[in-house]
Every structure is written in C-alpha cells, then in structure tokens.
Amino acid sequence: MTAEPEPILRTAIEHATNSVPIARPDDDVSAMLDALRGHRFDSAAVIAVCRDGVLVGLATVERLLAAPPGSTMGEVMDTDPPVVAPHTHQERAAWAAVHRDEPGLAVVDDAGRFLGLIPPQRLLAVLLAEHDEDLARMGGFLGTASAAKAASEERVTRRLWHRLPWLFVGLAGAMLAAGVVGSFEEALRANVLLAFFVPAVVYLADAVGTQTETLVVRGLSVGVPVGRIAVREVITGGLIGLLLAAVAGPVTFWIWGDAEVATAVALALLAACGVATVVAMVLPWLFSAMRLDPVYGSGPLATVAQDLLSILIYLETATAIVG
Template sequence: MLLDTKVARERISFETAAQHATTRIPVFPPDRLVGDARATLMSHHYDCASHIMVCEDQRFLGLVRIEDLLGAPADAALDDLMDRDAPTVTPHEDQEIAAWRAVRHGESALTVVDANGRLVGVIPPHRLLAVLLWEHEEDLTRLGGFIKGTESARTSSEEAVERRFQHRIPWLLVGLIGALLAANFVERFQNQLESTLMLAFFLPGIVYLADAVGTQTETVVVRGLSVGASMGQMLRRELLVGLAIGLTLALVAGPLVWWIWGATDVALCVGLAVFAACGTATLAAMALPWLLSTLSLDPAFGSGPLATVIQDLLSILIYFAIASVLI
C-alpha cells in the first residue's frame, strides 16, 4: 500500500527533510509475510522501493532493506526482518543534517517521521545525493567569500562582467585594507628588519602556515556547525590539534633554519613564531564562525577573506613581537 499523504500536509520551510521526502513508498504492517510483500512490490510502482517501511496505524516501527526482503523465506514475517533502530529525522530537520545522518549510519535512504512517530515519507537515495552535492557546492562557494547561495554558484559562470565584479570586489577590498594594515605593521618593525634582514626571509612562510592551519580549522568548524555539532564539542579538540600542529612545525622549522642559515636567534624566533601563529590561527578560525553563528548569520562566511586577513595580521604581529624580544 502507499502512505496516506494527509500525514504530510503540514506546511514546511525551505531546505528541510520533508521537502525531499516521497510518500510513494511500500508500507506494510509488521505481520505481513515476506512472500505477500514481494508480490505487492511487483504489482505497484514506487518512487523508492529500496527500503520497505513497517508501520502499525501509520506509526513507524522499523524498516526492511530490499536486499533482506529478497533473500528471506516467503513465510517469514516482516517483524522478524525489520531494523528497529533505523535512523530517522523530523520533517523540519535541515536537509544537510538529514543527509549526513544517513551517511553516518550507512543508509542509502532516510525515514522522515513526525513528533508522534508517524511516518511522513522517505528521502530516496537520489535526493540524498543531490542534497550532499548541493551543500558541497554551497560550502565551496561560501569558502571563496564572494557568493552566498548555491543557485548563484551554479549560474556564476554565465554571469555578466558587471555581476562578477559586484560579487567579488567587496571581499577583495577587505583584503586590500588588510594588506595595507600588514604593511603598516611591518613598517613599525623597520628597525628589527634593518638590523637583521634575514627576518624578512621567513615572513611569507609563517603567514602561509598560519593561513593553512586556520583554513583547515575553519572547514571543520563550519561543517560541524552546519550539521548541528556544538562549539563545545569541537573547541577542545581543535585547539589541541592546532597547538600540536604548531609545535610539530616549530620543531621542524627551527632546526632547519639554524642548520641552513646558522642563525640561532633567528631560528628560535621562527620556531616560536610558527608555534604561536598556528595556535592563534586556530583560535581565530573557531571564534569567527562561532560569532557569526551566534549573531544568526551564516557561519560559512567566517571562512572567507575576512578570517584570512585577521590571521595574516596576527601572524605578522606575533612574528615581529617575538623578534623584537629575542633579536
């Protein structure tokens, strides 16, 4: 039989699990025999028949995968085959959280149930793939810092020159301001550079390493926030990872600088700066998406040029502050 669509008539918002669910699915009671269920499947057309829903009075009890149904004895009951712990989502669950829940549980389809446990529908495999692809493209575009929506990302290659310019120039102007501030910071440490020109050799590398560590952290944090993970769950682990990465890079960079250039003070300065810059970049990469999320803004924008500018300025300040003390 087909699911009664009156269960799913409540108005839903955009980009929710229920938006992608289909009601043309096989639904049987738990006492239905496997042979009868197979015969019914062969006589009906469904939008998704990879999972057979087991319900009683429209209350979801579990599901039977088509592979298990085809291989089971004809006189077995669905109650003996069904998975009672199958993952479910509510109709208003965000589509990305729903898709990742299916991935984590190794399911190719996902059941949608309401607050009373009644079956609303099933998100079929092709819709889950579409959601994951959609969200992936949206995240990549937002990481670029110049387009907000996925639909804009899909049409950006066809935009006129004026629209391309309008999308990109605001964030690049932010980057330009950051570059001018960075130049001002370097100018303030002109005496250190004049006394030890070698300090300038390692500035691009320190800035790059901090940016790389920050970008990795931003990606993890933005993805975590998008699938419902709390900041408290990620804070300690990401901070420890950032410090561990910074320490490892410092232990490699310091001895190499000393071995190649023979400058002990510069080597110590580079090592300490790498460690401190990577740790600070991790904090900045976590703080900005969290702040935007707290302000009900899209946290993915925290992974754009604004975060890069902040990390660059902090890295330069840290490097020359250490140099002014040690050299």
Template sequence: MPRDLQSLGEPVVFETAAEHVCTDVPVFAPDCRAAEARQGLTERRYECASHVVVCRDGRLCGMVRIEDLLPAPNHVTLATLMEQDPPVVAPGVDQEVVAWRAVRHAESALGMVDGEGRFVGLIPPYRMLAVLLAEHEEDLTRLGGFTKSTEAARSSSEEPVPRRFRHRLPWLLVGLLGALVAADLVGWFESQLQRTLMLAFFIPGLVYLADAVGTQTETVVVRGLSVGVAMRTMVRRELLAGLAIGLVLALVAGPLVWLRWSDPTVALCVGLAVLAACSTATITAMGLPWLLYRAGMDPAFGSGPLATVIQDLSTILIYFAIVTAVIG
C-alpha cells in the first residue's frame, strides 16, 4: 500500500486517475486456461490481484474477478470467464469520477487504458475507497461553509483566544474606520439636514435595509462558492433578485413615508434611495466574497465586515445624492 494511505491521519494527495494506477497486476492472454492463471498467481506476489486482466497485443479485452477465477474448472479459458466490456477510465480523469464510476458499475477495481485502448494498469479497491473517503470529507467541509479542509476548519474553531483576536480585530477596525467616514459624509450634507431635519430620520432605516439585502446575497454567494458553484451562474439571478427586492421596498416605503409625514418630496427621496441602495448592496455583496475567494481567503471571515462598511458608505452617498438632486 502507498505510504500516503498507510494511516488514516494522512490525506489522499492524488487528484487524477493516473496517480492511482497499479501496473504490477496479473495479465494473461484470452486463451489462457483457468488452471494456468491460478498457477501464475501463485508464482509471484502482485501489488493488486483482485482482478486478472485479459489482454491481447497489449490491448484490454476484459477482466476476471478473482472470486470467479478460483472456483472455475481447469479447462475453462479466461475469454469465457472475463467481463468483455469492463468499465475503464483514461489517465487524466478526475479521481472522484473514477470512484463513482466504479460504484455505478458495482466494480471494486477499474482498468485504465490510453487513447489507443492499450492497457495501462489497474486502479485497486483500496485506493478508490480512500478517494471516496477524501471526497466525502471535502464535500462535508464545503457544505459547512469552509473552502479549504477539515483540518483548517477545525483549527479555526479550536484556535486560542489571542489568535481569534488577531484574526477578527483587523476587520472590525475597518468597520470602525468606516463608521467615522460615514459621520464625515453626513456632515458634508449638514445644510440639507438643517433645511429638512426629517431627512435624518431615514438614514438608519436605509442603512439597515441595504445591509439586510446585502447580507442575504452574501450568504447565498458564500454558500455557493463553498460548494463549488461558479460565480457566473449566480450573478444574473442575484442581480435581478436585488433589483426586484429594491423596487418592491421602494414602492412600499415611498407611499408610507408620504402618508405618515405628509411630505411627498421626502417620500420620493426615500423611495429612490431604497431602490438604488438595495441594488448596489447586491453588487457589493456578490463582488467582495468573490474577490476574497479568488485571493485565497475565506470569504465567510472578512466579507461581512468589509461589505457592511462599503454598503453603509454607499447608501449614505446615494441617499444624499438623491436628496441634493431632488431638493437641492
């Protein structure tokens, strides 16, 4: 057994079928009799002898399971015993595809052939079992929202307090800086607030709505990335969903503000701001996890605080830009 499979504590490092193949396997001609094949198996030790490979001129003709060979009559040829169309794989096939192909065909081993149909080797049962275990572990960690490995996930969950502090504080300091910048932004529009104090009433609500829409999109994107969903398959749907949500919220918020405070101009500003802020929040919430993911960082760790800062600042800018355009 290869060294990387000797202990359960060491992961399988292979990725393609070619890296799992065993070439030291019993190979006989189709006209070889069962007694001769059994005698050949006892003359030396093979790396894998779960199947007898039947080849003619180097090309794979079929395979015989060892449990079929052992009780077979002496005079029966391997051509009679063999499975004539066994499942095979090419050297470059992904290891997960190899394992699942064996499961679907109820085979404990698979033959490997090159582009010309020549026999390369046999992928033995213990290696395919190791692949299935490794891929299963990887899928579980992805579904849990981790993009690296179980070991990395366990490390981040069990890390000591000082390391947790170092990992989380920088992102929160970014959030604090964003809050200070947001205060400056509001100060830039002090004249508008002095003329219409009511405008200040809606800043927290607008910021909350944009953050909520962005958080929903961010959750969907992070989950999608964690389970291997391509970003291009999520972009269009999330953009349309964000636009639709913003439009509905705007159509609800505008009339309610008008009815409650009897100011159609402020209601118009709030409605337009809700539509624009929710739409841009969706873009931000999609872009940041993707950028962090591409940079090799865990998007679930830093995209939240950073996205909140950007969404809050953009919401305030959008709101007062609309106020300036509508009210002056």
C-alpha cells in the first residue's frame, strides 16, 4: 500500500516560495554572487530583482555567471519576465513560464509587489498533474483519480470505485436513449430503414462535438476565452456538417435507394453537427463558469447528453420527412 499523494494545490501563490534570492537593480552582480553563499534557498535558479518591494526583473543564475565584471543586476535581468497574479490558475501559470522560456515564474500582486517565485520543479509537477487529471476526467474517472496512478498500481476495488459512478450515470442516459428511440416506435415500424442510421448520426455528431470540446477545454485551460473561439468554431462546425451531409446523403441514396431516408440522414447530420458544435462550446464553458474543471464538459456526461440530442434530432427530422 502507498499513501495517497499530497493534493496538488490550485493557484499560483500556493506553489510559490519566497525563500529565493532578492536583489536591487543597482546591486553589483559579483557582490551578489558572493552574498548568496551560506544561504539556504528553496530555489536559486532565478534571482528576483525588486525596487521597494516591486518586481522590476528576473535574472537567471546563468546570466549572473556570464556577466562581465562590474555589471549590475539591472543590466543582466530580464526586464519583462513572466509574472502571474496570486490567484492565477496553476496551469495558466505554468503555460506563462514555458512561453517565456524561463525556468521560474514570479507571482506579483496588483501593485506589482513581489510575492514569491514558483521554482521549475513545482511547475513541472503542476503540468504533469494537470495532464494526468485532464485525461482521467475525460476518460470517465472520478475527479480525484489519477490515470497514471491507476495504470501503475490501483487495485481492482479502487478501480471499480473510481469508474462506476460515471458508468451508472451513463446507464441512466443509455436507458433514456432507448426511451427516446422507443417514442418513435410507429415511425420505425412503418420504415425500419430509419433505424439503420441512428448509430451513424450519433457517432458523427459526437465526433464533431469532441473536436470542438477539445479546443474549448484546452483554450479555457491555458487562458483563451470561449468568446474568442466561438465564431470560427460555429463556422467550422457548420461547414463540417454541410460537407458530411453532402457526402452522406448521396451515399445513403446510392446504397439503400430511398430518397426520403437519404434526405433525412443528410439534413439530420447537418443539424446534429451544428447542435453538437454549440453544445460542445456551452458545456465546458458552463463547467468553467461553475468553477469546475472544464474538462468535465468533454467527459462521459457530455457524451451522453450529446447522444440524446443527436438521436432526437435525427428521428424528429426523419419522421418529418418520411412521415
């Protein structure tokens, strides 16, 4: 048995340490290097350069070592280093550090005062934990489960415990889906051909929705607002629906020879793909607005909601056309 891992905390400030070297812009680099000796720092890879408590730059130890004699901290520091607010979500914080190619990330308050530094080891741990957690949540595990942990060591009983909750939600959804199909019993009896295309429409709408969910979830994780994605996504979803309908309609007519059913399949695909794109944007945004991980919006709950909608759209369209 191994102990439960320490929970990974969620905002930037909780990963920051202020046991790091702090210098002033006019400090001499060589004197600074001497002054560091004999101190115990959590991280000394990056030196915070502050003026009256306000962060004005960061200097890596590599820059200090390479500086010509007589340089000041102000001359070797990066004057526009990656900084985040204390309550920045941890994944956005890690993202900010990577995109500036800095090993550490400074946390500053609204007034620019230096609150602490997130050392590279913490950033690495955060990114790894976020990746693992995203995959576990998308895969249909309880929110606290780690996919990597389960893969390497979890016992059968814990595996069941982490998975069954979402599967029973799924079972309820599945029974509801049977009820929705069943409510079109008369139409299906009259034209059994209609039943053939239920899984096809459900699968394709789900595939289109999953692509949009992936973008929206990723965008929300790294700080791209849904609004900035929305217009292009709706256009893309509509075009995809048109293209799929334009191929699926003729193919259905060519194989099964029923023009009404072929029209129904094409129109339902167009509608279902459009709806799937919108739902795929709304669900992660809703989870995010409720301060939950948006990745739940591309998990098993989202799939079952999406599937129910697709079945309803297809069978409504089909009965309207085929009569």
